[in-house]
Amino acid sequence: MPAPRAESARYTGDQALTPAELAAKYGLKVSGARPSLPEYVRQLWDRRHFITAFATAKLTAQYSEAKLGQIWQLMTPLLNAAVYYFIFGILMGNKKSTPDYIPWLVTGVFIWTFTANSIMAGTRAITGNIGLVRALHFPRASLPVSLALQQLQQLLFSLAALAIIIMGFGQLPGVSWLLLIPSLLLQSMFCTGLSLVMARITAKTPDVAQVMPFVLRTWMYMSGVMWNLGPQLKKMPHLVGQLLGLNPAAVYIDLVRFSMIKSFHAKQLPPHVWAVAGGWAVVALAAGFIYFWKAEEQYGRG
Numbered sequence: 001m002p003a004p005r006a007e008s009a010r011y012t013g014d015q016a017l018t019p020a021e022l023a024a025k026y027g028l029k030v031s032g033a034r035p036s037l038p039e040y041v042r043q044l045w046d047r048r049h050f051i052t053a054f055a056t057a058k059l060t061a062q063y064s065e066a067k068l069g070q071i072w073q074l075m076t077p078l079l080n081a082a083v084y085y086f087i088f089g090i091l092m093g094n095k096k097s098t099p100d101y102i103p104w105l106v107t108g109v110f111i112w113t114f115t116a117n118s119i120m121a122g123t124r125a126i127t128g129n130i131g132l133v134r135a136l137h138f139p140r141a142s143l144p145v146s147l148a149l150q151q152l153q154q155l156l157f158s159l160a161a162l163a164i165i166i167m168g169f170g171q172l173p174g175v176s177w178l179l180l181i182p183s184l185l186l187q188s189m190f191c192t193g194l195s196l197v198m199a200r201i202t203a204k205t206p207d208v209a210q211v212m213p214f215v216l217r218t219w220m221y222m223s224g225v226m227w228n229l230g231p232q233l234k235k236m237p238h239l240v241g242q243l244l245g246l247n248p249a250a251v252y253i254d255l256v257r258f259s260m261i262k263s264f265h266a267k268q269l270p271p272h273v274w275a276v277a278g279g280w281a282v283v284a285l286a287a288g289f290i291y292f293w294k295a296e297e298q299y300g301r302g
Contacts, residue, residue, distance in 0.1 A: 034296040043139045051142050055149040077158065081109040088226040098228050099263035103166045107260060108225040110162050111253045114155040115191055116216045121147035122195030123202040123209035126299050133300035140299045141292055144199040148192040155184070166260055179259035182274075186281040187252040193284030196292040203299055223249040230268055245270040248280040 085105055088094045095101035125144035202209050257264040
């Protein structure tokens with residue numbers, strides 16, 4: 001009976017090994033271990049149909065309990081624009097100093113809403129789907145990416161109303177409207193990156209989500225959504241004005257205004273605007289994706 005003794009000796013020797021050494025000895029792997037970055041990208045691509053279906057389902061269900069349903073996708077930014085027009089356009093007199101103020105304002109509100117909603121959706125990506133995260137194994141980046149896609153779908157739906165409003169004020173479509181495609185593509189990349197960052201932060205510290213509305217409100221006022229930043233930046237020290245002019249939210253808003261509003265000229269854009277917009281998009285998406293991926297094993301635990 002030598003075999004049982006040898007087997008017993010083998011297991012007795014295992015008592016001196018650490019858990020990690022035992023796992024390596026018997027070929028055990030961590031459940032839900034983080035894959036390599038290329039493998040993670042491949043897994044995410046394999047689930048592209050889930051991402052698009054999840055985004056569409058979320059968009060459809062967003063206003064399902066409201067009597068007006070999907071009309072609120074248009075009404076919410078339009079009502080915000082009406083409030084801002086009364087306060088900043090009439091009471092503060094901005095409509096006199098800004099040509100085509102209503103198209104200018106509505107464009108800013110629609111584009112800013114896309115940025116703000118993408119960030120807020122990211123804060124709920126993991127915490128709002130914790131049951132799904134704990135029940136199924138899939139790349140967790142699918143959630144913030146799909147929610148950012150949902151906000152892009154909502155923006156594209158709203159662009160029809162935006163185009164009608166702008167044309168109603170004499171801004172007829174032209175070749176420059178084609179610039180909407182690269183502008184919104186770059187902004188979508190930027191927003192997806194921020195959504196990934198916020199998803200990881202709030203997965204560990206959910207209270208951050210309560211602070212974000214105040215942060216976003218401050219950022220909105222600094223982005224020229226309701227009032228013209230140009231004259232204000234010229235009054236500031238040159239370096240401060242240059243840095244504020246590189247504000248990514250303002251850059252993407254200005255690019256869409258330049259695309260759709262004829263009175264918004266190229267001289268009102270910051271220098272090298274397309275390089276700035278592309279740089280923000282690439283850096284935010286790459287850094288956000290890697291930052292989120294590094295915590296892949298932690299989501300849904302604890």
